Structures are given as structure tokens and as C-alpha cells.
Amino acid sequence: xxxxxxxxxxxxxxxxxxxxxxxxxxxxxxxxxxxxxxxxxxxxxxxxxxxxxxxxxxxxxxxxxxxxxxxxxxxxxxxxxxxxxxxxxxxxxxxxxxxxxxxxxxxxxxxxxxxxxxxxxxxxxxxxxxxxxxxxxxxxxxxxxxxxxxxxxxxxxxxxxxxxxxxxxxxxxxxxxxxxxxxxxxxxxxxxxxxxxxxxxxxxxxxxxxxxxxxxxxxxxxxxxxxxxxxxxxxxxxxxxxxxxxxxxxxxxxxxxxxxxxxxxxxxxxxxxxxxxxxxxxxxxxxxxxxxxxxxxxxxxxxxxxxxxxxxxxxxxxxxxxxxxxxxxxxxxxxxxxxxxxxxxxxxxxxxxxxxxxxxxxxxxxxxxxxxxxxxxxxxxxxxxxxxxxxxxxxxxxxxxxxxxxxxxxxxxxxxxxxxxxxxxxxxxxxxxxxxxxxxxxxxxxxxxxxxxxxxxxxxxxxxxxxxxxxxxxxxxxxxxxxxxxxxxxxxxxxxxxxxxxxxxxxxxxxxxxxxxxxxxxxxxxxxxxxxxxxxxxxxxxxxxxxxxxxxxxxxxxxxxxxxxxxxxxxxxxxxxxxxxxxxxxxxxxxxxxxxxxxxxxxxxxxxxxxxxxxxxxxxxxxxxxxxxxxxxxxxxxxxxxxxxxxxxxxxxxxxxxxxxxxxxxxxxxxxxxxxxxxxxxxxxxxxxxxxxxxxxxxxxxxxxxxxxxxxxxxxxxxxxxxxxxxxxxxxxxxxxxxxxxxxxxxxxxxxxxxxxxxxxxxxxxxxxxxxxxxxxxxxxxxxxxxxxxxx
Numbered sequence: 001x002x003x004x005x006x007x008x009x010x011x012x013x014x015x016x017x018x019x020x021x022x023x024x025x026x027x028x029x030x031x032x033x034x035x036x037x038x039x040x041x042x043x044x045x046x047x048x049x050x051x052x053x054x055x056x057x058x059x060x061x062x063x064x065x066x067x068x069x070x071x072x073x074x075x076x077x078x079x080x081x082x083x084x085x086x087x088x089x090x091x092x093x094x095x096x097x098x099x100x101x102x103x104x105x106x107x108x109x110x111x112x113x114x115x116x117x118x119x120x121x122x123x124x125x126x127x128x129x130x131x132x133x134x135x136x137x138x139x140x141x142x143x144x145x146x147x148x149x150x151x152x153x154x155x156x157x158x159x160x161x162x163x164x165x166x167x168x169x170x171x172x173x174x175x176x177x178x179x180x181x182x183x184x185x186x187x188x189x190x191x192x193x194x195x196x197x198x199x200x201x202x203x204x205x206x207x208x209x210x211x212x213x214x215x216x217x218x219x220x221x222x223x224x225x226x227x228x229x230x231x232x233x234x235x236x237x238x239x240x241x242x243x244x245x246x247x248x249x250x251x252x253x254x255x256x257x258x259x260x261x262x263x264x265x266x267x268x269x270x271x272x273x274x275x276x277x278x279x280x281x282x283x284x285x286x287x288x289x290x291x292x293x294x295x296x297x298x299x300x301x302x303x304x305x306x307x308x309x310x311x312x313x314x315x316x317x318x319x320x321x322x323x324x325x326x327x328x329x330x331x332x333x334x335x336x337x338x339x340x341x342x343x344x345x346x347x348x349x350x351x352x353x354x355x356x357x358x359x360x361x362x363x364x365x366x367x368x369x370x371x372x373x374x375x376x377x378x379x380x381x382x383x384x385x386x387x388x389x390x391x392x393x394x395x396x397x398x399x400x401x402x403x404x405x406x407x408x409x410x411x412x413x414x415x416x417x418x419x420x421x422x423x424x425x426x427x428x429x430x431x432x433x434x435x436x437x438x439x440x441x442x443x444x445x446x447x448x449x450x451x452x453x454x455x456x457x458x459x460x461x462x463x464x465x466x467x468x469x470x471x472x473x474x475x476x477x478x479x480x481x482x483x484x485x486x487x488x489x490x491x492x493x494x495x496x497x498x499x500x501x502x503x504x505x506x507x508x509x510x511x512x513x514x515x516x517x518x519x520x521x522x523x524x525x526x527x528x529x530x531x532x533x534x535x536x537x538x539x540x541x542x543x544x545x546x547x548x549x550x551x552x553x554x555x556x557x558x559x560x561x562x563x564x565x566x567x568x569x570x571x572x573x574x575x576x577x578x579x580x581x582x583x584x585x586x587x588x589x590x591x592x593x594x595x596x597x598x599x600x601x602x603x604x605x606x607x608x609x610x611x612x613x614x615x616x617x618x619x620x621x622x623x624x625x626x627x628x629x630x631x632x633x634x635x636x637x638x639x640x641x642x643x644x645x646x647x648x649x650x651x652x653x654x655x656x657x658x659x660x661x662x663x664x665x666x667x668x669x670x671x672x673x674x675x676x677x678x679x680x681x682x683x684x685x686x687x688x689x690x691x692x693x694x695x696x697x698x699x700x701x702x703x704x705x706x707x708x709x710x711x712x713x714x715x716x717x718x719x720x721x722x723x724x725x726x727x728x729x730x731x732x733x734x735x736x737x738x739x740x741x742x743x744x745x746x747x748x749x750x751x752x753x754x755x756x757x758x759x760x761x762x763x764x765x766x767x768x769x770x771x772x773x774x775x776x777x778x779x780x781x782x783x784x785x786x787x788x789x790x791x792x
Contacts, residue, residue, distance in 0.1 A: 059085045060567065063195055063202040064172035065350035068216045068256035069286045070208030074184035077214075078104070081195055082172040082349055083202060089176045091196040093629070094207060095668045098186030101193065107175035122160050125153040172350050182209055188412045189403075190285075192668045200567025201629055201673040203653055206286050208354060210254055211412055217247060217257040217265055219349070246337050252358025252411070257340070259298060259351035264341035266305075269357065271330045276385050278360040279304060279338050280318075280325040280414075283353040288510055288665050289657040290350065296657030297322060298342060298351040304328055305337040312336075316343050319482040319543075320513065325362070327384045361385045361406055361413040365543030368427070368448035369479045370419035373399050379418065381406065382542055386413075396420055401479075416480050421446055423551060428458055435459050435494075435530050443470070444551030449533075451483060451544040457534040460550065464523040471553050471584055472531055476546040477515040478508050483544050484536040487517040492528040497521050501536055507558050507581045509652065509665035520553065520585065555586035559636045559649035564667035569676040571623035573604070573782045575718060575756045578634070578649060579614045579664060587611045588638050595633040595648075598622070601672075604687075605785025608636070609752035616719065616756050618785040621674045629673035690752065690787040696744035698727050701786060703736045718756040718782070723747035726757075742790060749792045754785035 063083040071077045079101075081092075087108065092101035110118070128149070131142035145153065176195055188211050192204035246268035249255060257265050271277055284297040301316040302324050315324035330336070338357050363383040371377035374397045381390040385408065392404060399422055403415035428449025432439045438459035441447065449458055464470065476483035489498040503518035505511075515536075523529065533548055558581040568574045580590055592606040600622025608615045634649040651670035655663050693699050715729050715738065723746025728739040740755065759781040 059199055061085045061089075061195065061197045061200050061202040062171060063193075063205045065258075065287060065352050066193055066205045066207055067258055067349070067352050068214070068354070069206060069282075069352050070210055070214070070254070070256065070354055071180060071182050072210055072212065072214050072254075073182055073186050073188070075214075076179060076181045079178050079180050079207070081176045081178060081193070081202075081205065082174070083176070083195070084171050084174055085199060086174040086176050086195060086197055086202070088198040089195050090198070092176075092178050093194045093196070093671070094180070095192040095204075096187060098183035099191055099207070099209060100181045102179045102181075103195075104177040104179055107177065109173040109175075118156055118160050122153065122156045125149060125156065129153070169348060172348070180207070189415065194565055194671065196629070196673060198675060200675050201565040201671060203563065203565050204667050208282070208286075210356075211410070212252050212254050212356065212358070213250070214254045214256065215247075215249055217255060219258040219260055243339070249357070252356070252360060255355050255357065257353050257355070258349050259300075259340070259342050259347040259353060261347040262345050263347060264339050266337050266339045267355075267357065268335055268337050270334070271336050273330055273332050275330040275359050277304070277328045277330055277336075278325070278356070278358065278362055278384055279315075279328075280356045280360070280362065281323050281340065281353055282355075283351070284322045286352055286354065287350060289655040289663060291656035292659060293346065293348075294658045295322075296661065298346075298353065299344070300324055300353055301341055301343040302326065302355070303339045305339060307335040307337070309337070320477065320484075320515070327362070359385055361408040361411055363404070363406065363413050363416050365481070365545060366404060366416055366418065367450065367542075367545050368425075369417075369475065369481060369545050369547050370421060370425075370446070370448070372425045372446075373397055373420040373422055375425075379404060383413070394418060417478075419475065419479060419547070421549075423549065428548075432458050432460070435490075435532075438530055441550055444549075444554075447548040447550065449546055449548065450542065451533075451535050451540040451546070452542065454535075454540040455538045456540050457532055460531045460533075460548075462529045462531060462550065464527065464529050466523060466525045468523045469520065469553055470523060470529075471520045471549070471551055472518070473503075473549045474517045474533065474546055475549070476544075477511060477513070478505065479545075479547070481543065481545045482539065483546050484513075484515040484539070485517040485546060486532075486534050486536045487519050488532040488534075489519055489521055490530050490532070491524075492530070497524075497529070505581070506579070506664055507560070507650075507666075509655070509663040512657070512661075512663075553584040555640050556583040556645065557581060557586055557590060557636065557638065557647060558583070559590070559634065559647055560652040560664045560666070561634050561649040561670050562652050562654045562664065564651035564653050564670055566619070566670070566672040567675055568619065568621045568672065570621060570674050573618050573620040573784055575616050575618050575782055575785070577614055577616050577654075578608060578636075579652075580608045580612070580636070582613065586638070586640060588640065590636040590638045592617060592649075593635050593637065595635050597632055598630055600624070601632065602784075605754035605787050607787070612752065616754055616785065618754075618756065618782060619672070620784060621672070629671045631669040632672050634670065687784070687786050690789040691740075691755075692791045693724065693740060693742040693747065693788050694791055695723075695742050695747050695749065698739050698741045701738045701740055703738065703783065703786075713780075714760050714762065714777075715783075716758050716760060718758045720755060721747070721751060721753055724755070724788075740788075747790050749790050751790040753788060755788055756785055757783040759783065 063081050066079055066081045068079055087106055089103050089106050092103055094101050129145050132144040134141045186209050188209050191207050193207040194204050195202045243264045243266050246266035249267045249269050251269050255267055279302050281300045281302060283300040289296045299322060303314040304312045306312055313326050313328045315326040318325040340355055363381055365382045367380050376395040379392045379394055399420050401417045401419045404418045405415040406413040423444045423446050425446045428447050429439050431437055433456055438461040440461045472487055474485040476485055487500050488496060490496050498519040498521040500517045500519045502514050503516055504514045560579040562577045566576060578592060587610055589610045590608040594601055594603055602620045604618045606617055636647045638645050651667045652664040653667055655665050691701050717726055723743035725741055726738055727741040758779055760777045761780045762777050
């Protein structure tokens with residue numbers, strides 16, 4: 001959201017925008033000839049010519065889906081990326097090693113006139129073919145279609161059917177065709193794919209590497225009653241259309257598809273008696289959130305049927321995972337059918353799925369969920385189609401979260417997270433289901449345990465001191481466990497001192513139910529205290545594992561940088577957001593730095609103020625265009641309990657779910673693409689010291705520039721804090737003075753942050769309608785961030 005610059009003086013309309021300086025000819029931006037400028041003006045004009053080039057933010061390339069969303073090791077396949085503003089796509093990047101993608105072509109969405117022309121041509125060719133087959137009383141037969149006409153009819157028919165199938169939702173209407181080559185030794189698992197266009201880099205989309213044979217199902221044609229347009233959500237239907245005949249496949253296999261409205265896809269295969277068949281779907285896992293669908297993802301539902309179509313087993317989720325998975329022991333040799341649909345029969349081109357079918361290894365749980373860094377740990381693994389005593393040795397020195405998977409008979413299982421920490425560890429004992437039998441623990445400690453039976457609880461005894469601050473935190477759901485934890489802290493007489501059910505961790509962007517618990521409590525007196533852990537749903541079982549940290553506060557933080565793909569014209573400045581995920585009460589300032597960045601990459605406003613969870617920062621890039629988008633590394637530095645702590649920011653996308661909810665979804669890298677013909681840019685002099693703003697007062701801010709800004713250029717605050725606005729902007733000989741006003745009722749003392757100022761160029765007035773307002777202003781730049789602080 002942007003707020004307009006207000007006019008000067010009391011009673012001024014907030015909607016007015018203040019232009020600055022003298023006229024700027026549009027010919028400078030359009031490459032047209034211009035009348036000779038007076039001496040001394042050429043440098044200014046050359047700089048402005050580069051400055052008025054449009055930025056990528058106006059038409060940022062967007063990738064909505066990739067289909068198929070994966071491929072097998074050692075193969076070369078064609079994939080389609082659907083999105084918006086993809087014209088001129090020239091390069092594709094896939095994370096990791098062993099996968100290369102090459103752009104084949106950009107497929108522009110046809111216009112209405114082009115679509116009608118195709119329909120007319122198809123109708124004429126079909127009429128000619130029908131005439132050539134005419135017999136008897138219907139009249140003489142016409143000439144048969146030539147070989148070229150037959151070929152053209154097939155091409156046109158295919159294109160018309162594609163038009164009828166596609167829904168032309170603007171955000172996914174443009175198509176880029178890619179050739180993807182996967183090396184035989186490419187690591188199995190998800191990758192991230194980005195497309196580069198002349199206007200910048202798309203957001204990443206998931207592309208998977210697998211080790212099973214693959215099949216891609218051609219999307220069905222969508223009849224008009226089931227279709228939607230203009231980005232609408234398909235009508236919810238209780239019953240779908242009759243399915244097409246099943247597609248025959250041979251197991252094991254991964255089938256790729258795009259679910260269309262009102263449809264279901266069926267795959268027929270042979271299976272032998274006694275096989276432990278697994279059907280596992282990746283759908284939400286591929287596209288975590290859809291902003292304009294309810295629920296905010298493709299909610300797949302699967303059914304296993306016998307040869308007669310009778311349902312044998314079904315699932316629309318697995319534990320707390322939205323993507324379904326089921327296991328079924330085949331009762332007799334014969335044919336079976338795996339069916340997939342959306343649970344409420346919605347569908348669009350971005351309802352992409354990968355469904356694995358076969359006697360596949362699946363990890364359903366591990367124990368423990370983590371260990372102490374540097375210690376060799378044996379992990380017991382439960383699941384389907386695994387050895388009777390599946391286990392894995394694990395040893396790493398560095399704290400963090402690591403994937404654990406198994407390779408069984410040439411097939412790779414799913415991966416599950418395993419966390420390493422630096423605290424001492426212990427295992428929960430059996431029989432601690434009451435306060436009288438509580439397990440005594442000494443702080444700090446991490447307890448690895450299981451809620452082995454439904455309704456079970458675990459009690460832990462803590463000997464505390466008066467004023468001692470205790471933190472208890474459960475990690476279960478964040479590590480793939482179904483535990484929906486509840487924590488309760490009581491004194492020796494049973495008086496409750498702290499309680500928590502669900503605690504939100506904004507770093508877990510893929511969770512919509514934050515089911516882990518967290519409490520922090522200062523103990524009132526010296527004595528014995530009891531911590532109780534249970535499942536809120538009274539569930540339990542072998543897979544209900546947890547890690548319980550009991551310690552004094554460990555102040556810390558994590559960082560997220562948004563967006564994960566960042567595009568800036570050479571020599572320009574643009575804004576992005578950094579989020580601080582503060583832990584255990586840490587509230588200090590966090591300084592931000594670029595680590596080992598190429599020369600010419602500069603941050604402004606590079607600090608997250610104390611007590612705040614986010615800040616908007618600007619990045620200025622060099623005018624010389626690098627060959628490839630660099631993966632930049634942003635680090636945060638803070639003083640915590642007398643020592644400097646450094647954390648590396650994780651790239652993330654701010655994804656909207658179901659029209660309303662926002663999630664920070666982690667991505668693989670922060671890639672910054674410098675595009676376009678670089679210019680000198682506007683050498684604004686960055687302001688390092690925060691500008692003091694007083695509530696109810698107007699504060700002038702002077703920004704140094706090498707010339708007088710011309711007319712037709714205006715300034716706007718980009719997403720300013722509430723109550724802060726630009727009151728006036730006045731040009732001087734070598735500077736611009738921006739007068740910023742802080743509203744006395746809304747701008748609270750102590751607030752810190754950055755002011756982001758965008759620069760716009762208004763189009764020239766229309767001589768035919770000089771009084772008509774032209775809203776087609778062009779954003780031409782952003783100033784380096786201006787730090788501020790509201791003071792009394």
C-alpha cells in the first residue's frame with residue numbers, strides 16, 4: 001500500500017501529490033530526439049534518462065505452477081511453467097546440482113480475436129471433411145482433405161481444445177516451455193525452479209527429482225458449466241462428472257496431473273496378493289498456498305478401487321498433513337484403480353499433483369526426533385515397507401535441522417526432519433503419568449519422549465529458586481510429529497502458574513495449525529514445581545514423539561528476507577522486507593549486513609530496531625549487469641548477554657492463503673537479478689543517522705542530489721508507518737527538502753524504522769483534455785531508506 005504525499009499546511013487534502021521542480025520531457029525515456037539542452041544540463045539529462053527507466057516491480061514476473069512438477073533421474077523432459085509477465089523468458093535456474101533447464105519458447109495467451117479465428121478455421125475444415133464423406137441423397141461428395149489440410153485440422157483442433165480446457169486465470173495464463181535434463185546421479189528430492197525474463201526473475205516453484213518411472217496425464221477438457229474465469233474459485237460440487245476410462249500404468253510409478261473442475265483422474269494397474277501398496281500424493285507440498293482458493297491449497301482426496309469400481313480404501317489427508325497417503329494390503333491378484341480428485345471437486349491448471357503408487361518405503365515416524373550436536377545417535381525408524389528393525393546412525397557437529405531418509409531396494413523413502421541442539425539430552429522414562437511419579441530433571445535439558453498411548457501424559461519435576469525464570473518448549477509438530485501438545489506448570493500444591501496449548505512460530509511457514517507449546521515463567525519461591533505435557537486431542541501412539549526443552553531463557557533470533565527472488569534495474573535502488581523471529585524474550589537491535597556480496601551492492605537502513613519484528617530495507621545495485629543472478633547472503637548481528645551473535649537470513653516468500661492469511665514460506669536462496677541497461681542512477685546520498693520526528697510536528701529532511709529535480713517528478717512514501725506522511729517537497733540547488741509530518745494521535749514515541757520514498761514520473765498532459773487527470777504514472781526509482789525515530 002502506498003500513501004500519497006499530502007499538501008502543505010493545515011487542512012490540506014491528504015490525497016494530493018506534490019510534484020517537484022521543472023518539466024521532464026517524456027522523450028528522454030522513450031529514446032526520441034530532444035531539442036538541444038543548455039550547457040551544464042547534459043549530465044543531468046543523461047542521469048535522468050537512466051533514472052526514468054521503469055522498474056521491474058510494476059510487472060514483476062510470476063510463476064504459478066510447473067507441470068509436470070518433477071522428473072526421473074537420467075531423463076530429459078518437457079515442462080510448462082504457467083504464470084504472468086513471462087514474455088521474453090530466456091533462462092531458467094534449478095537449485096542444486098544435476099538438473100539443467102533450457103527455455104524452448106514463450107507461449108503468449110491468445111486474444112479473443114485469435115481464439116475466434118481458430119474456431120472458424122476448425123469449423124471450415126470440419127465442414128469440408130464432412131462434405132468429402134457425403135453419400136447418396138445428400139449430394140455429390142466434395143474433394144477430400146489434402147495431407148496438409150488434415151495436418152492443419154489436427155493442429156487447430158488441438159489448439160481449440162486447449163482453449164476450451166484452459167481457464168485463462170491471468171496469474172497463470174502465460175506459458176513458458178522448458179526442456180529439463182536430469183542427470184542420472186542427481187540427488188532425489190525437491191528443487192526450486194526460477195525463470196528469468198528481461199523484466200526480472202520469478203519467484204521459485206518446486207520441481208522434484210525422483211527415482212521411479214513417471215507418467216504425465218494430459219489435463220481433461222473442461223465443459224463450460226464447470227469452468228471459471230478471471231481468477232475465480234470454481235464452484236464447490238458435491239459430485240463430479242463421470243470419470244474418463246482409467247489410464248493403464250505399471251507399478252511402481254509416479255503419475256503427474258493437473259486437476260480440472262468437477263473431474264477425477266483414474267489409473268489402472270495390476271497388483272499381487274500380499275503386496276503392501278502405498279498411494280502417496282504431493283499437492284499442497286508442491287504449491288503450499290493458493291491465495292484465491294478456499295481452502296488455500298489443492299485438497300486432494302484418493303480412493304483405491306477394485307476392478308469393478310468398488311472402493312477399498314480412501315484418504316483425504318495423512319495425520320495432520322493435508323496431502324493424503326494410504327497403505328493397503330492387496331487381498332488377491334488382479335487389477336486395481338487409484339483415483340484422485342479435489343475433495344470438493346474444484347480444479348485449475350495450478351491444481352498440480354504427483355501421486356506415487358507402488359510397494360514403496362515410507363517413514364511414518366522416528367525416535368528420537370533429535371540429538372545433541374557432535375554425538376553419535378542411533379535413530380529408530382518406523383514405517384511401511386521397511387526392514388523389521390530400520391535404524392540409522394547420525395552424527396553432525398553443527399546445530400540445525402537435517403533430513404533423514406532410507407534407500408530400500410533401489411527406492412528412496414520420504415525424508416523426515418531431525419534436529420541437533422547444544423543442550424544436554426535425556427529420554428523420558430516410562431510410568432511418569434502422574435505427579436507422584438514425575439521424572440526429576442536438572443536444567444538445562446532436552447527430553448526426548450513419546451505419548452505412547454491415547455490419553456497419556458508425562459510429568460517432570462523441577463527444583464526451582466525464587467525469581468528463577470523457566471522456559472519450556474515442545475518441538476513435535478514442527479518436526480513432523482502429530483503431537484498437539486499442551487504444557488502446564490504447577491507448584492507442589494497443584495496451583496497452575498503457566499499454561500499453553502498452541503504457540504505460533506512464524507518460522508514454520510508451512511504449518512497452518514501451530515500445535516507446539518511454549519511457556520515462560522518466573523518462579524515465585526524456592527521449591528518443587530511440576531511440568532505436565534499431554535496431547536490436546538488425547539491421542540497417542542508410536543509416532544507421537546516429542547522433544548521438550550526445559551531451560552533458562554536462551555535469547556536468540558532468526559531472520560527471514562522477503563522476497564526470495566529480487567529483481568532490480570542496474571544502478572537502481574529497491575525495497576525489501578526483513579523479519580526477525582525473536583526467541584526467549586530477545587528484544588535487542590539487529591544490525592544487517594551483506595556477506596561477501598559483489599562490489600557495488602549496498603544496503604541502506606540496515607537495522608531491525610529493538611523490540612520490533614520487521615523492517616523494510618533498501619538495496620542499491622551496481623549499474624554494470626552481472627552475468628548471472630547472484631545468491632546473496634544477508635546476516636544479522638546482535639549483542640546478546642555480552643556476546644555478538646550472528647545469524648544468516650533464510651530467503652522466504654510471503655504467501656497468501658484463502659484471501660486472508662499470510663505465511664513466510666522458506667525458500668532455498670535469496671537471488672538478486674540485476675537487469676536492463678545500467679545507468680549511473682541517481683546518486684542520492686544515503687542518510688545513516690535516524691531522523692528524529694516529533695508527534696504533531698513537521699520535520700524537514702534534506703537529501704543531497706547533484707542537480708535540481710525537474711517538474712513531473714513526484715515523491716510518495718511506500719508503506720509508511722501509520723501517522724507518518726510527506727507534507728511537502730521542495731527542490732533546492734543541490735538537494736531536495738522533504739517535509740515529513742508525524743500525526744500526534746497515531747505516531748507513538750519510541751517507534752523506529754525506515755521511510756521508503758518512491759519516485760514517480762507523471763505522463764505529459766493530454767492537449768485534447770488538459771483538465772483530465774492521467775493516472776498512468778510510472779514508477780522510476782526508489783530512494784535509499786531513510787531511518788527515523790519518533791521522539792517526545
